[in-house]
Each structure stands twice: as structure tokens, then as C-alpha cells.
Amino acid sequence: MKLLKTIAVTLAGICLLGIGCTGQNQGDETTQVQLKQSGSNIxxxxxxxxxxxxxxxxxxxxxxxxxxIRLQWTAERAKPAIVWMDEKGKDKTAIISHDKANNPEQRDHKHISFETTMSPTGEYPNQLFTxxxxxxxxxxxxxxxxSSNFNVMSGILRVAGESGTNRDMQFSVAGEDNETTARWAIRADSSEESGDNSGADLQFVRYADDGEVVDSPLTVQRSSGxxxxxxxxxxxKLDVNGDKLRIREKYTPASSTDACSQGQMAWDEEYVYVCVTENKWKRTEISTW
Structure with missing residues (x-):
């Protein structure tokens, strides 16, 4: 039968299991509380x-x-935790900090983790999961x-940094032991902010298989757009550093007054068409050589 006894203590200047404790009521006066000890629990x-x-x-x-409050591990694979349970005494959430994984073959964890249970009807029912x-x-x-989605509700997801530094949102491929290798990044680059809305231009950055930067195939200037x-x-407004542009699908306007917006371009086997003003096409003949 478990040892059960009632201990009357004054929670003022008393160390309870190595923790300094005070008990207070609304009048900020020291109170007497009855603590129950059952086995190793108080x-x-x-x-x-x-x-x-x-x-x-x-x-x-x-x-x-x-x-x-101090939570200390005294064995290398111990896991001191703060745990919340439901009305039936089942663990539902926990905050855990520890050094080593349970399995000696796994990498050292060395982290503090916030854990919640898996679905009660899923593959790992009710198991705490990081x-x-x-x-x-x-x-x-x-x-x-x-196994989590991150939602910002009526707020801002912000990537901040000092002027002159890259600020990246990176897309990577996962490897062993939580290692990642970059594939793409959306970047506010390190170009100097010298006034007049200049600097910190937006770039799409691509990476090679080894995770090294290849180039920035798309850039949007903050100063000019x-x-x-x-x-x-x-x-x-559009500056292409290349020797070809491609419009994949051909299109033939029904007439020179066919519906169009100024600046639209099209082609077919005989002509290149340009909309010079609203609903007014012009064309030039193309030929072989």
C-alpha cells in the first residue's frame, strides 16, 4: 500500500523538492496548505x-x-517533462527538454520540444508526438x-533583417538527421538601401543539387518595379537577358478590328500581329529566307 500522509507546511521561504515556494491568498498573506504525499508524488x-x-x-x-522551477535530468536518456492530462488521466500535451534519444542508435536530440497526441483513430493513436x-x-x-501546418490569422508572417543582408524564405529537400538542402529561395536581397525606395530587391534564387546558389532567374526592383x-x-518594365522570347500558341485575329488591348501580340504562319490601340490590329508579313 502506498505511503499516504498529510504534511502541513507554510509555503514561505520553504524549499519544496529543491524549489523555492510561497503560498499566497488574495491579501498577499502566507497561507497554510495541506500537501498529500503518495509514493513519490506530492x-x-x-x-x-x-x-x-x-x-x-x-x-x-x-x-x-x-x-x-528546475527540471534536471540525472541520466543521459532521461526526459524531464511538464505534462497536461485529460479528465481520464491520459497525456494530451507536453513540454519536454532532453539530450539523448531513447534509441541509442538515433542522433542526439538536444532540444526542447512541444508535443501533442496523434489522432485517436490514426496509425499511432494517442501517442505524444513532437x-x-x-x-x-x-x-x-x-x-x-x-506534421504541422503554420497559419497566420489576421496577422503578418515577417522575415526581417538588417539592411545589407539577405532575407530568405527557402524551399529545401529533407535528408537524414533533419539535414536540408536548398532548392529555391524567395529573397529580399542585400542590395544597398540608399533612399528613393532603392535596395532590398525581390529575387527568386535557384540552387544546384549540392545546395550552392546557381543564379537569380527572376528579379523585381523595389525602386521601379x-x-x-x-x-x-x-x-x-520587362528586361530579358536572353536571345529568344516564345509565344507557344498561334492566334489569328478575325479582322483588324477584332477585340484587343493595346500592346498585345500574336502570330500565325503568315503574319505577326500587334494591337496598336484598343480593338485595332496591325500586321506584318513573315517569310522564309
Whole structure:
């Protein structure tokens, strides 16, 4: 039979399982609470709460006096967690931080993760699954999501950076151990912002199989709105750095007054057609040589 006893404690200046604790009521007075110990668990009575507060800074030399809750692993594959359960006592969500994976053959996890259960009718019913993870022990943290969609509702998804730096949204192919290799990027480039709406031009960047940049096949200038295909410095509304343009489908206007908008072009086996003004076509004959 599990050991069950009631402990009366004053939660003021008392260390409970290595945690500094205070109990307070609405009048900010120290209260008495009855804690129940059952086996290795210590339980706060139903609908009561622990109120932890501090006026200390996070200073390593002083022992981090502001860390009111400490969760420590004491074995390399331990997983200290904070878990939320439903009314039947089944785990539903968890926050976990740990170093090693359960399986010694897997890579070291070294992350804090936010986990929720899989579908109760799916392949892995009710299993906790990592949805969001932030690695530690790294200068640049590769934050990841798994089996999750990211929605911005009535807000902004923003990629920010200092002037003179590339700001990328990248599309990559996944490899082993969460490694990724870039294939495409949408980029606000590092061109200088010198006023007059110049700099930070929009580019579509393509990458080779090894993840190295090949080129920027499409550029839109922020200052002018000029579009460059194969050039990063377009000087007209459409600037094509190439020796051919292609209109795949042929079209023959029914007459010179057939419906059209100024600037439209078309071709067939005999003529090239240009709409010079609304509903007015002109044509020039083409021939072999």
C-alpha cells in the first residue's frame, strides 16, 4: 500500500523538492496548505495553486536565484517533462527538454520540444508526438515543426533583417538527421538601401543539387518595379537577358478590328500581329529566307 500522509507546511521561504515556494491568498498573506504525499508524488489539494515569485535576476555567479522551477535530468536518456492530462488521466500535451534519444542508435536530440497526441483513430493513436522543437548547444538554432501546418490569422508572417543582408524564405529537400538542402529561395536581397525606395530587391534564387546558389532567374526592383529575367538590374518594365522570347500558341485575329488591348501580340504562319490601340490590329508579313 502506498505511503499516504498529510504534511502541513507554510509555503514561505520553504524549499519544496529543491524549489523555492510561497503560498499566497488574495491579501498577499502566507497561507497554510495541506500537501498529500503518495509514493513519490506530492500533491497540492484540488483547486489550490502554488504561487512562485521573485525579484532576483538571472545571474549564473549567484546561482540563478530567479529560476523558481528546475527540471534536471540525472541520466543521459532521461526526459524531464511538464505534462497536461485529460479528465481520464491520459497525456494530451507536453513540454519536454532532453539530450539523448531513447534509441541509442538515433542522433542526439538536444532540444526542447512541444508535443501533442496523434489522432485517436490514426496509425499511432494517442501517442505524444513532437510538433515543435528548438535545439540547444548551437549558435544558430534550427527550429523545426513536424506534421504541422503554420497559419497566420489576421496577422503578418515577417522575415526581417538588417539592411545589407539577405532575407530568405527557402524551399529545401529533407535528408537524414533533419539535414536540408536548398532548392529555391524567395529573397529580399542585400542590395544597398540608399533612399528613393532603392535596395532590398525581390529575387527568386535557384540552387544546384549540392545546395550552392546557381543564379537569380527572376528579379523585381523595389525602386521601379522593373522585372528582370536573367538579370538583376532590369532597366525596363520587362528586361530579358536572353536571345529568344516564345509565344507557344498561334492566334489569328478575325479582322483588324477584332477585340484587343493595346500592346498585345500574336502570330500565325503568315503574319505577326500587334494591337496598336484598343480593338485595332496591325500586321506584318513573315517569310522564309
Amino acid at each position: 500533491r497540492v489539494p484540488h483547486n489550490e495553486r502554488l504561487h512562485l515569485s521573485t525579484d532576483q535576476k538571472w545571474i549564473e555567479q549567484e546561482g540563478h536565484q530567479s529560476d523558481l 510538433r515543435f522543437e528548438i535545439p540547444f548547444d548551437t549558435d544558430v538554432s534550427e527550429i523545426r515543426t513536424h 522593373h522585372v528582370g529575367i536573367g538579370t538583376n538590374d532590369p532597366d525596363t
